[in-house]
Amino acid sequence: MKKNISLLVxxxxxxxxxxxxxxxxxxxxxxxxxxxxxxxxxxNVVVGYAGLLDLGYIAFFAVxxxxxxxxxxxxxxxxxxxxxxxxxxxxCAGLFGVLLGAPTLRLKGDYLAIVTLGFxxxxxxxxxxxxxxxxxxxxxxxxxxxxxxxxxxxxxxxxLVFGDIRIPSVINIYYLFLLAVIxxxxxxxxxxxxxxxxxxxxxxxDELAASCVGIHTKRYKLLAFGLGxxxxxxxxxxxxxxxxFVSPESFTLMESVMILCMVVLGGMGxxxxxxxxxxxxxxxxxxxxxxxxxxxxxxxxxxVDPANLRLIMFALAxxxxxxxxxxxxxxxALRRKEMQHE
Amino acid sequence: xxxxLELNHVSKRFGxxxxxxxxxxxxxxxxxxxxxxxxxxxxxxxxxxxxxxxRPDQGELLLRHxxxxxxxxxxxxxxxxxxxxxxxxxxxxxxxxxxxxxGRHMRSQASVLGxxxxxKRTRLEEKNIREKALFFLNYVGLTHRAHDxxxxxxxxxxxxxxxxxxxxxxxxxxxxxxxxxxxxxxERNDLALLIQQIQQDxxxxxxxxxxxxxxxxxxxxxxxxxxxxVIAAGDPHAVQNHPKVIEAYLGKGQHHAA
Ligand SMILES: Nc1ncnc2c1ncn2[C@@H]1O[C@H](COP(=O)(O)OP(=O)(O)OP(=O)(O)O)[C@@H](O)[C@H]1O
Ligand SMILES: [Mg+2]
Numbered sequence: 001m002k003k004n005i006s007l008l009v010x011x012x013x014x015x016x017x018x019x020x021x022x023x024x025x026x027x028x029x030x031x032x033x034x035x036x037x038x039x040x041x042x043x044n045v046v047v048g049y050a051g052l053l054d055l056g057y058i059a060f061f062a063v064x065x066x067x068x069x070x071x072x073x074x075x076x077x078x079x080x081x082x083x084x085x086x087x088x089x090x091x092c093a094g095l096f097g098v099l100l101g102a103p104t105l106r107l108k109g110d111y112l113a114i115v116t117l118g119f120x121x122x123x124x125x126x127x128x129x130x131x132x133x134x135x136x137x138x139x140x141x142x143x144x145x146x147x148x149x150x151x152x153x154x155x156x157x158x159x160l161v162f163g164d165i166r167i168p169s170v171i172n173i174y175y176l177f178l179l180a181v182i183x184x185x186x187x188x189x190x191x192x193x194x195x196x197x198x199x200x201x202x203x204x205x206d207e208l209a210a211s212c213v214g215i216h217t218k219r220y221k222l223l224a225f226g227l228g229x230x231x232x233x234x235x236x237x238x239x240x241x242x243x244x245f246v247s248p249e250s251f252t253l254m255e256s257v258m259i260l261c262m263v264v265l266g267g268m269g270x271x272x273x274x275x276x277x278x279x280x281x282x283x284x285x286x287x288x289x290x291x292x293x294x295x296x297x298x299x300x301x302x303x304v305d306p307a308n309l310r311l312i313m314f315a316l317a318x319x320x321x322x323x324x325x326x327x328x329x330x331x332x333a334l335r336r337k338e339m340q341h342e
Numbered sequence: 343x344x345x346x347l348e349l350n351h352v353s354k355r356f357g358x359x360x361x362x363x364x365x366x367x368x369x370x371x372x373x374x375x376x377x378x379x380x381x382x383x384x385x386x387x388x389x390x391x392x393x394x395x396x397r398p399d400q401g402e403l404l405l406r407h408x409x410x411x412x413x414x415x416x417x418x419x420x421x422x423x424x425x426x427x428x429x430x431x432x433x434x435x436x437x438x439x440x441x442x443x444x445g446r447h448m449r450s451q452a453s454v455l456g457x458x459x460x461x462k463r464t465r466l467e468e469k470n471i472r473e474k475a476l477f478f479l480n481y482v483g484l485t486h487r488a489h490d491x492x493x494x495x496x497x498x499x500x501x502x503x504x505x506x507x508x509x510x511x512x513x514x515x516x517x518x519x520x521x522x523x524x525x526x527x528x529e530r531n532d533l534a535l536l537i538q539q540i541q542q543d544x545x546x547x548x549x550x551x552x553x554x555x556x557x558x559x560x561x562x563x564x565x566x567x568x569x570x571x572v573i574a575a576g577d578p579h580a581v582q583n584h585p586k587v588i589e590a591y592l593g594k595g596q597h598h599a600a
Contacts, residue, residue: 187458194457194464195450195471198436202444205433212393213511214419214448223454 015174026286027170031242033282034177035235040262040278041184041271042231047260048269049197050224051204053113055256056100056120060229062127062251063096064089064236066137069246072147075138079147086237093233094226096123101225105218108207120256127248142247149176149241157242173242180238184231189271191227200224201269261314265321267328276329285310344406346371346546347392347423347515352401354387354570361387363570365401369515369563374537374547376557376578379567380590385550386428388567389519392548393425394418405514420448424508425517428550430500434493438484438503441492442475445510449474475510482506482536498529502536509540516540518549522556534560554591558582566590 018026043057067089071080100119104112131139148157156172191197199220202210211217240246262281267273289306296302347369354362362384369375377385390396392403397413411417433441450471456464479485482502487495492503501521508516522530537547537560551557558578566574566587574584581587
């Protein structure tokens with residue numbers, strides 16, 4: 001308990017420390033990494049618990065983001081409040097999850113991965129082309145001037161002033177996202193230890209044996225797709241409100257792969273692992289970006305483009321991990337115990 | 343005695359191969375029924391039909407005179423038929439206890455909402471699931487392995503765990519596909535005792551086994567399959583002396599070489 005409280009205090013103080021030591025851009029990076037964390041938690045339900053390899057997960061993030069964008073921007077002149085559109089986005093994404101999951105119920109492993117990959121791309125291509133004959137998504141230009149995240153008169157995207165204290169916008173957003181992450185985390189961990197979570201894991205381990213103990217496997221697979229997508233949609237809504245702008249470019253296959261890496265790197269199906277994986281992989285690229293400056297300082301020019309360096313590091317990290325720690329960086333206590341036995 | 347399960351003229355083909363041909367048999371309430379026959383006779387296929395993994399091409403299955411849903415394993419489990427597999431199928435990366443907790447799935451209700459909100463009802467139910475799981479763990483004598491991974495258990499213990507998982511669904515019929523395979527004499531004897539205990543506690547057992555002596559001493563009733571057909575059925579003594587059974591077991595490979 002004491003440990004938990006000190007952890008909470010540390011997490012609450014973190015943005016301030018970063019803000020004063022490294023500057024506001026780093027807090028912004030952490031804000032984004034919280035969104036990635038939510039996405040990873042959602043994908044973890046599908047891949048980690050139910051064992052369904054989904055390579056199109058970013059589509060649900062896109063659905064959530066576009067729901068938010070369409071319902072609170074000049075695009076249609078609709079400006080609904082946050083507490084209405086966030087749930088709408090999440091539910092829409094969840095429905096898409098079920099809809100896209102339904103045709104894949106008979107597929108497994110590689111086949112499932114390929115089909116979900118295709119579905120993910122289809123959604124992105126739709127967003128890219130739904131600008132004519134009726135302009136819905138505004139095509140590749142995307143939707144801009146999206147309303148900021150706000151509750152009544154509190155606008156999270158702006159700084160808040162309480163007497164003498166001014167809370168910078170990035171820190172407001174941090175707290176908002178942190179709240180969303182904590183809620184998602186509580187939900188996932190409760191699911192994990194429930195009858196529902198056990199049914200998922202049984203399906204992951206042996207679908208046929210699971211059905212023979214009375215688990216309606218199709219229903220539980222759809223449930224995993226739907227709930228995972230809901231979490232992705234929620235994250236997408238927050239993303240749209242934070243950025244003020246969405247376009248299909250943000251939702252490429254590379255992003256799906258990235259989130260999958262986050263889930264796998266830390267230790268699939270185990271929340272602390274997912275946290276470490278997603279924070280590492282979302283913050284590391286930004287650290288690598290700094291290397292451009294160092295390279296210029298050292299060699300007078302940028303030798304390796306940081307974006308490429310990032311991919312090289314990813315590949316290296318995954319290969320090394322598969323060799324050294326196939327169970328993930330932070331495997332569950334049980335898994336660790338077992339590894340010692342062997 | 344009343345029949346728990348009745349199969350009438352059940353047939354199953356795989357392409358040109360007739361795996362089961364007009365098989366009729368019945369399992370009385372609370373009996374131990376043996377199913378024997380040479381390799382490839384169709385025993386496992388019959389199990390797969392009873393438990394809904396395959397749909398029969400023909401014939402009907404009646405559970406207490408009611409038609410059993412075909413081809414829907416989870417529905418059949420809910421009707422009270424549980425099984426184990428010839429090649430053990432446990433949830434390997436779950437613990438022994440978790441395997442049995444999963445077995446309680448259809449005896450509990452918690453939904454996503456109940457789980458997320460962690461309602462009082464969910465917590466009570468969860469407590470109940472755990473107690474029941476521990477009971478079945480103890481029933482098969484695996485309490486000391488509760489927190490080990492299923493996959494690290496010995497072969498014999500894995501078989502017992504699979505039985506415990508099936509029992510946790512509180513079935514009326516427990517179907518065991520070669521539960522004694524790969525066990526030593528002591529394990530076999532213990533298994534026979536366990537099966538008798540299960541029967542005494544009110545569950546009928548259908549068991550496949552190659553060891554004729556073992557199964558003869560265990561069962562009140564035996565059905566013999568050969569090339570997908572029932573060639574004999576009845577009490578162990580009568581079956582053992584049935585000319586077709588003797589021929590199937592001794593003359594195997596000579597009479598049916600074509
Ligand atoms: N899914 C399937 N597809 C095609 N043929 C099958 C299938 N399942 C079983 N068979 C065939 O049906 C026949 C009966 O097989 P089954 O597994 O039921 O035999 P068995 O009596 O259980 O044998 P064993 O004692 O070796 O376990 C065999 O010839 C087998 O090859
Ligand atoms: Mg068999």
